[in-house]
Amino acid sequence: MAEIVVVAEHREGQVREVTLQMLSKASELGRAHGHQVVAALLCAGSDGLVGALEGRADEIVVYEDDRLEHFDPDAYADVLGAFLAERSPLLVLLGHTAWSMDLAPALAVRTGHPLATDCVDVLLDGPAVKVVRQVYSGKMFARSAFRSAGSYLVTIRPGSFPVGTTSGRQTTITRASVPVFSAAAQRRFAGFRDSSGGGVDITQADVLVSVGRGIGDEQNIEPAREVAALLGGALSCSRPVVDKKWLPKYHQVGTSGKSVKPKVYLALGISGAFQHLAGITGAGTVIAVNKDKKAPIFRAADYGAVADALDVLDALKAELLKK
Ligand SMILES: Cc1cc2nc3c(=O)[nH]c(=O)nc-3n(C[C@H](O)[C@H](O)[C@H](O)COP(=O)(O)OP(=O)(O)OC[C@H]3O[C@@H](n4cnc5c(N)ncnc54)[C@H](O)[C@@H]3O)c2cc1C
Known part of the structure; x- marks a missing residue:
């Protein structure tokens, strides 16, 4: 053994x-x-x-x-x-x-x-x-x-x-028993600074509402954030959203962002590039909303809607506020 x-x-x-x-x-x-x-x-x-x-x-x-x-x-x-x-x-x-x-x-x-x-x-x-x-x-x-x-x-x-x-x-x-250290300490712990900006840690969220370039405009981020909050989850995004400075980097999912493992991943206006999909291999249920029925994200999704992301956000928000 x-x-x-x-x-x-x-x-x-x-x-x-x-x-x-x-x-x-x-x-x-x-x-x-x-x-x-x-x-x-x-x-x-x-x-x-x-x-x-x-x-x-x-x-x-x-x-x-x-x-x-x-x-x-x-x-x-x-x-x-x-x-x-x-x-x-x-x-x-x-x-x-x-x-x-x-x-x-x-x-x-x-x-x-x-x-x-x-x-x-x-x-x-x-x-x-x-x-x-x-x-x-x-x-x-x-x-x-x-x-x-x-x-x-x-x-x-x-x-x-x-x-x-x-x-x-x-x-x-x-x-x-701890062995004798080979040298005196060369480094000193100065403090811990949370790279998530003290707020969102998308790696820990059970529900992620994730926005891509298809969200269209910076002002459409807020409705997505509201829906994420109503679902008790967090907001994440694809890389172009970070590149456009609509959201800080710590929201980014993918190979140059974070690997996430929510129970539910709602992808809005995300095409499904492999660099993005590599970050959601640990996700539970993936739901994709995209205007293009041929978008690759649908191949990675458990459920899909060929629809406008903003319409889906509005409908979801209205439904969640009823509860
Ligand atoms: C080295 C390297 C590392 C990378 N790392 C990452 C990474 O970590 N994470 C990452 O995400 N990307 C990464 N990328 C970029 C990646 O290749 C893609 O360019 C990126 O994921 C595309 O983002 P997107 O899906 O939001 O945008 P797009 O590919 O432009 O897709 C937008 C989608 O929105 C849909 N759409 C448009 N309007 C609407 C609407 N109103 N409603 C619904 N759908 C709509 C379109 O049909 C389209 O499918 C990396 C690239 C490189 C080269």
């Missing part, structure tokens, strides 16, 4: 969703292949963080030290480098996030294990470990196999897997 390690990412005392997504994938692989799932948690205060991970891994290995409170790539690489050398897991999953841009290559150099980045799936095929990545801006999926190495590092694009529920595992909590 081998181990699949998930490096737990957290921010401001909360476990980040990508960690839960990776644990859900690790559990699936663990169940199918008889491997143990291990979460590696580096932090200063572990109480709330351990609680969020319990039941999702067979073991949580906790390294607690003041220097690990905030992400410090040097300290984290020291601790994880020692941990991986001791455990030699089959697979190490890290989020493809700002953390791992720095940490994953450093770990690959320290451990000598091969690294595949920005993966949207991992497959265990007999002794072979394979990964799936999007290429050509999401137009195609490429499956690659690692050369045989024994241990493999993989960074996972957020939104690639559902969070899932706890797998009901009996979790053992191991308090590990």
Whole structure:
């Protein structure tokens, strides 16, 4: 039996969703292949963080030290480098996030294990470990196999897997001793600034009302925002809407925007370019409204209306206000 390690990412005392997504994938692989799932948690205060991970891994290995409170790539690489050398897991999953841009290559150099980045799936095929990545801006999926190495590092694009529920595992909590850091801290945590502008986080919304160039004019954004609010959701958009400065960048869905996973995605006046569709692969029900019945978005939609987006917005608003 081998181990699949998930490096737990957290921010401001909360476990980040990508960690839960990776644990859900690790559990699936663990169940199918008889491997143990291990979460590696580096932090200063572990109480709330351990609680969020319990039941999702067979073991949580906790390294607690003041220097690990905030992400410090040097300290984290020291601790994880020692941990991986001791455990030699089959697979190490890290989020493809700002953390791992720095940490994953450093770990690959320290451990000598091969690294595949920005993966949207991992497959265990007999002794072979394979990964799936999007290429050509999401137009195609490429499956690659690692050369045989024994241990493999993989960074996972957020939104690639559902969070899932706890797998009901009996979790053992191991308090590990923190190794001596190889150097004094070179960086100091200055503070956390939310890139979503403190307001909308489209990656967390259950309902997204998304507008494209077909919305026609900046003044038509407001009705879409109102409908999104009435539905208890958020407003998102395609890239031209950002390029025209009708909405800030943090609303943008797609390869150069965000990957989203709402239960309902309502696309208004969006043609369905592959760069946009790559951002909604995790969406539940996709509803498209487009004047052009041949628009590619209809191929990705569960429901479609060949209609004017503004008419649909007006009708929806009137209907929702009746309630
Ligand atoms: C490197 C790269 C990265 C990119 N990244 C992204 C990305 O992250 N996200 C993204 O969205 N795009 C991205 N793009 C751009 C992408 O290729 C498309 O150009 C873009 O998605 C098109 O946006 P759209 O559907 O809003 O506009 P269009 O393609 O112009 O489509 C507008 C649609 O609205 C319909 N329409 C017009 N009027 C109405 C109306 N009144 N009612 C209903 N429908 C109407 C039209 O029939 C049309 O289908 C990227 C491109 C490149 C090259």
